[in-house]
Amino acid sequence: MPELPEVETTRRGLAPLVIGRRVSAMYVYDRRLRWSVPSTLPKRLTGRKIDAIDRRSKYLLFRSSSDTLLVHFGMTGSLRAFSEAPPRTPHDHVDIVLDSGVTLRYRDPRRFGAILWVPHPADAHPLLAYLGPEPFDPVCDAAYLHAALRSRTAAIKLALMDSHLIVGVGNIYATESLFRARIRPTTPANRVSKARLARLVTEVRETLNEAIAKGGSTLRDYVDSRGEPGYFQLHYYAYGRNGLPCRVCGAAIRQIRQGGRATSYCPRCQR
DNA sequence: CTTTTGACCTGACAGC
DNA sequence: TGCTGTCAGGTCAAAA
Numbered sequence: 001m002p003e004l005p006e007v008e009t010t011r012r013g014l015a016p017l018v019i020g021r022r023v024s025a026m027y028v029y030d031r032r033l034r035w036s037v038p039s040t041l042p043k044r045l046t047g048r049k050i051d052a053i054d055r056r057s058k059y060l061l062f063r064s065s066s067d068t069l070l071v072h073f074g075m076t077g078s079l080r081a082f083s084e085a086p087p088r089t090p091h092d093h094v095d096i097v098l099d100s101g102v103t104l105r106y107r108d109p110r111r112f113g114a115i116l117w118v119p120h121p122a123d124a125h126p127l128l129a130y131l132g133p134e135p136f137d138p139v140c141d142a143a144y145l146h147a148a149l150r151s152r153t154a155a156i157k158l159a160l161m162d163s164h165l166i167v168g169v170g171n172i173y174a175t176e177s178l179f180r181a182r183i184r185p186t187t188p189a190n191r192v193s194k195a196r197l198a199r200l201v202t203e204v205r206e207t208l209n210e211a212i213a214k215g216g217s218t219l220r221d222y223v224d225s226r227g228e229p230g231y232f233q234l235h236y237y238a239y240g241r242n243g244l245p246c247r248v249c250g251a252a253i254r255q256i257r258q259g260g261r262a263t264s265y266c267p268r269c270q271r
Numbered sequence: 272c273t274t275t276t277g278a279c280c281t282g283a284c285a286g287c
Numbered sequence: 288t289g290c291t292g293t294c295a296g297g298t299c300a301a302a303a
Contacts, residue, residue: 002296002297003296003297006296032280034279034280034297034298034299058296058297058298072297072298073296073297074279074280074296074297074298075280075281075295075296075297076280076281076282076295076296077296091281108280109280109281109282110279110280110281110282110295110297111279111280111281112279112280112281112297112298113297127299151272151273152273152274153273153274154273154274154275158274161297161298163297163298170296170297171295171296171297172296173296217296218296219295219296220282220283220295220296221282221295221296222296259274259275259276260275260276260277261295262294262295
């Protein structure tokens, strides 16, 4: 799933269900995620009150008296809330039961996700400590990117997906943001002008906001906390449109590989 | 320091 | 109907 809009959509759906509730039980059916779910986690979590649910990058953070339960969705993870938990299906790995009776069910076919306990202070955790700014953070502006990319010869698309520079932008939204900013994804990062970086930041924010408004993108696995798909995939300009006519100029969308991932762009609109 | 590559894992799909 | 190869929303770790 799961780039920033999908994680944020899940966060917003879960917030009213979890804030102020206590965990009455946690069941780990398969601990083999990207990192093993700690065997002590059910004991640590049970009885805890969840004070808040935050998002940092693509991590969901359940806050409990300054300690944090961290959840990441990898490529295929989802977290759904059930008032009555149905029978488990394959790839349902973890259940968290709240004192309201609601069950949060973590599903992740490829098991690239993570569920970890992060003691206070959470910001010091290695997974969180080296992250770049959030795209919506005012700090993350053209001046910041211009300075950060000064010594970067790698392609702008790869830089945009580097979480040390800016977080939350994965393959779909990097592809779409570069289309909207009319920037060729292969352009060396340090050769994108400050003015064009300003446009890029604007388009990244706009693209992410529109995607959040549509409930994220559902290509295959992603569903939100209520099991509903997102609809932003209907609004793609470039991603997954190899060979199809550009929705702006009609030229055939082209697909290449960068860093082992597919990149699609319009050879006429993006220069 | 930056950049590139491989690794993790399952399922869907195309082609033979 | 199998079988094989390729691809998929992420990102860490190691090597260059």
